[in-house]
Amino acid sequence: MYDFAGADAVCRALGVEVRGGRAAGKRARAMDEAGQHQAPGRDAPAAPAAAGGPPPTTASTPATPPYHETPAHPREARPLDFRGKRYLAPLTTVGNLPFRALAVSLGAEVTCGEMALATQLLAGRPGEWALTKRHPSEACFGVQIAAGYGDAGARVAAAVVAHCPGGPPDFLDINAGCPIDLVCDKQAGAALLRKPARLESVVRAVVGCAAGVPVTLKVRKGYDDGKDSVHEWIPTRAVSWGLAAVTIHGRSREQRYTRAADWGYVGRVAEEVWMGREGGGGGSGGDQPPPPPRPSPLLQVIGGGDVYTFHDHERHLAAYPHLATTMVARGGLIKPWLFTEMAERREWDISAPERLDLVSRFCSLGLAHWGSDGRGVETTRRFLLEWLSYAHRYVPLGLLSERLPPELTGAERMGLRCPPLAGRSELETVLASPDPGDWVRISELVLGPAPASLRFVPKHKSKSLYVVPGKRDGSEGGGGGEDDEENG
Numbered sequence: 001m002y003d004f005a006g007a008d009a010v011c012r013a014l015g016v017e018v019r020g021g022r023a024a025g026k027r028a029r030a031m032d033e034a035g036q037h038q039a040p041g042r043d044a045p046a047a048p049a050a051a052g053g054p055p056p057t058t059a060s061t062p063a064t065p066p067y068h069e070t071p072a073h074p075r076e077a078r079p080l081d082f083r084g085k086r087y088l089a090p091l092t093t094v095g096n097l098p099f100r101a102l103a104v105s106l107g108a109e110v111t112c113g114e115m116a117l118a119t120q121l122l123a124g125r126p127g128e129w130a131l132t133k134r135h136p137s138e139a140c141f142g143v144q145i146a147a148g149y150g151d152a153g154a155r156v157a158a159a160v161v162a163h164c165p166g167g168p169p170d171f172l173d174i175n176a177g178c179p180i181d182l183v184c185d186k187q188a189g190a191a192l193l194r195k196p197a198r199l200e201s202v203v204r205a206v207v208g209c210a211a212g213v214p215v216t217l218k219v220r221k222g223y224d225d226g227k228d229s230v231h232e233w234i235p236t237r238a239v240s241w242g243l244a245a246v247t248i249h250g251r252s253r254e255q256r257y258t259r260a261a262d263w264g265y266v267g268r269v270a271e272e273v274w275m276g277r278e279g280g281g282g283g284s285g286g287d288q289p290p291p292p293p294r295p296s297p298l299l300q301v302i303g304g305g306d307v308y309t310f311h312d313h314e315r316h317l318a319a320y321p322h323l324a325t326t327m328v329a330r331g332g333l334i335k336p337w338l339f340t341e342m343a344e345r346r347e348w349d350i351s352a353p354e355r356l357d358l359v360s361r362f363c364s365l366g367l368a369h370w371g372s373d374g375r376g377v378e379t380t381r382r383f384l385l386e387w388l389s390y391a392h393r394y395v396p397l398g399l400l401s402e403r404l405p406p407e408l409t410g411a412e413r414m415g416l417r418c419p420p421l422a423g424r425s426e427l428e429t430v431l432a433s434p435d436p437g438d439w440v441r442i443s444e445l446v447l448g449p450a451p452a453s454l455r456f457v458p459k460h461k462s463k464s465l466y467v468v469p470g471k472r473d474g475s476e477g478g479g480g481g482e483d484d485e486e487n488g
């Protein structure tokens with residue numbers, strides 16, 4: 001049976017509670033049986049590659065001691081510079097390995113895996129371990145973990161660093177923003193925002209067991225609407241936790257994905273981190289000139305929410321110079337070529353055949369990852385359809401600029417559609433269709449006939465908003481950014 005003595009010793013050294021009892025023993029046994037872990041000096045059995053399990057330890061890959069019993073000092077972490085980088089957010093289901101590889105080919109520089117639950121990783125679930133796998137093209141790749149307690153964080157950090165397929169990730173990201181009940185009920189995700197002391201123990205435990213791999217944290221601005229809270233502890237306390245960066249999504253947990261992200265708040269917290277001031281969310285002001293535009297060397301702050309154009313990215317960085325960079329989420333799903341636009345500082349009026357080519361490239365990457373047998377084809381199709389449930393929302397630039405006032409933000413542009421959207425070609429019209437039947441037809445252009453029984457229902461409730469400027473049809477929530485997706 002694998003023993004977590006190393007990670008637990010780190011917890012004790014840090015004063016982080018180690019919850020004993022049967023649950024811990026059960027987890028250790030489960031991992032051992034699933035072959036996800038090895039006791040020191042013992043080879044772990046191979047996990048099936050197709051399932052994305054961690055690589056086996058063989059004579060040619062020397063066994064490394066899995067855990068440091070002395071907490072890694074934060075200064076041991078390799079430097080990680082996010083400044084100005086094009087960062088694709090962690091995106092459950094849709095931010096899968098083939099999609100991330102597609103985004104990298106289009107200019108994304110930093111990528112992060114889908115949220116992996118500590119409980120599932122520690123239970124040795126191959127599907128969860130598959131989430132820790134990177135594509136060779138992902139040059140700066142993070143594994144995101146959700147843990148509700150310090151001891152689970154310590155164990156899972158040590159396990160991921162030692163057993164991540166393809167070697168340790170470039171960083172470990174702790175999820176403290178996931179709004180879904182399933183995660184919050186386990187005290188992980190956004191639930192940690194209500195317990196900063198427990199969040200601190202999770203962060204310190206992960207940092208202590210990360211063996212020099214930089215650790216980042218992803219939060220929302222608070223738990224309850226109207227009660228922004230992270231400014232109370234990020235600028236004052238979190239700077240000493242050993243984190244390389246914190247990403248602040250400018251919405252509350254209660255808000256989920258509705259209404260616009262609050263960049264003013266995100267920018268003020270970044271400034272306070274830089275100034276090393278007491279919290280308060282008050283922002284600048286006074287007679288002091290603004291500090292030089294670079295992030296705090298102590299803790300980089302990344303802003304997230306509603307980045308849909310390269311103008312949005314540049315506008316936020318100009319308005320909030322203490323931010324290291326922005327994080328791109330739904331904007332990258334709707335138009336993954338946003339990363340090209342950011343890199344080249346131009347808007348790309350991409351044609352329908354070029355978009356179909358991206359669909360085809362995603363499918364090639366999918367078949368290479370999930371397999372090109374019947375099962376691999378249908379898995380690729382399913383994830384393609386999930387992506388198309390976002391991608392169809394793209395409103396071609398050429399159509400937009402003719403009809404909409406130029407001062408609209410990217411989010412407003414994405415939220416406005418004139419039903420039905422008639423493209424400049426039949427293919428462009430089909431690519432804009434909100435009908436899942438049309439998405440299946442698009443998949444058939446590349447992957448061949450779908451099973452007759454296929455009835456696709458997107459996992460995430462990505463809503464198309466049928467709104468003409470100044471008028472709503474009443475059934476779909478409202479304008480830009482007012483979705484109600486349930487995600488990590």
Ligand SMILES: Cc1cc2nc3c(=O)[nH]c(=O)nc-3n(C[C@H](O)[C@H](O)[C@H](O)COP(=O)(O)O)c2cc1C
Nearest residue numbers: 089090091092114115249305306307329330487488
């Ligand atoms: C489909 C989807 C899946 C997501 N999955 C995750 C996730 O696994 N982990 C996470 O930290 N955030 C997740 N998020 C939140 C995003 O990373 C991001 O913080 C949020 O969408 C705000 O950015 P946006 O307004 O640009 O979409 C997800 C969001 C969406 C839409």
